[in-house]
Amino acid sequence: MIPTVEYLEERFGTFNELCFDGALPRIPIKLSNARSFVGRLQYRPVRDWRGRVVRKEDFLLRISTRFDLPEDEIEDTLIHEMIHYWIALEGLKDSSTHGKLFRAKMKEINAQHGRHLTISHRSSPEELDRDTRVSQHYFCVSQLSDGRTAITVVASTCVSRIRRAFRWSSTIRSQSWYSSTDPWFNRFPRCRTPKLFPVDAETLRPHLEGAEALK
Template sequence: MIVTVEWMEEWFRRFDHDYFGGKLPVPELGLTRAKTRLGQLAYKRATRWGRTKLYDFKLSMSTYYDMTDRQAKSVLLHEMIHYIIGFTGLKDTAPHGIVFRGMMDNLNRKYGWDIRVMTSTKGWKVSEWAEERQKAKGPQTYLMLAIEMQDGKHYLSRVNPSFARRIESKLALVRELRSHRWYTTQEPYFEDYPQVRSLRGRRISKSDFEKLRNVLTPFEM
């Protein structure tokens, strides 16, 4: 099945009633063509008197895959967990921290869902338009930079190769840096990573980074 906004609204309301106590107003719903980001919750942030409030939520799902009913519903539930955490102002230890994982594990255990922090799409059926685009583009090679900071935080970047040496020279000046490593990969998962020209990256957990290392090939700069 290819998800639609109508499908999302119907199952959002059902899941809100069944699992979230009917607390969640239907956010703006949308569709994307993202290959690796199956779902996304976007919002605006306002800080006043030291307190931060999230608002203007938008929940999107990808039409890149011809998903099964169970796959699509698990993706929707993943984003709804993010939504209730943000909407109610709960504090979590990370984007997929203790609160998120507790809600996810509860839904999986009690109701048999397959909600995951990181979902592998290996073997998933792609939609017709995505299949045609894949054939036209062919495989791409990405240059990746993995960074570990002294405080244990991990960051991953997809780097524009023309700026790699400039970034490498700047790394030597970062006192908080514990280690860094360059990689190459043709893994489609990284297609949606922004290609950077400066020293910045996407924060990921150590466990998620260890999983991703299986599809990265070390590269000497």
């Protein structure tokens, strides 16, 4: 299903009562078209004169509608972000982004409510394969000096600039440029600055067969 804001707000209210004793004030929920995440919590840290974070403000929850996910996966994503919100709101200290505290709360919710929350923020391969939108991609396949292969999908207006930047990079041994409408390339962010995403050369190979070399 593709969630709506109304649906997510209703679910937020339900899980707030069920899993957080109603402790979480409502925050804006916005839909996003992002490929790089399913859910993401944003906020602004407020610092004192010593630079220490004293509280967090302007909370915003983003849920991507790029992936057509089963309803319980959307709910799990929402609850996952609500745990981040709960920790940030209460000013609790965790050992890392998904540290001991996060995992303890996640385990508790999974056990008490039969959920399947995970700590992964990134889309699973199955989710990525479900992204079948067709659009024109321009990308570079680089051979790196350490033997790895990397890919860079770029905005069409940035091809020549990034090509020039790569020519001067000491980590890139060679670069080849292509265009393709293969939805497999949807999984990479469309870069406007030179960035390298290492890929498995064998996985990439079939997707280069249908690609057209750029002059």
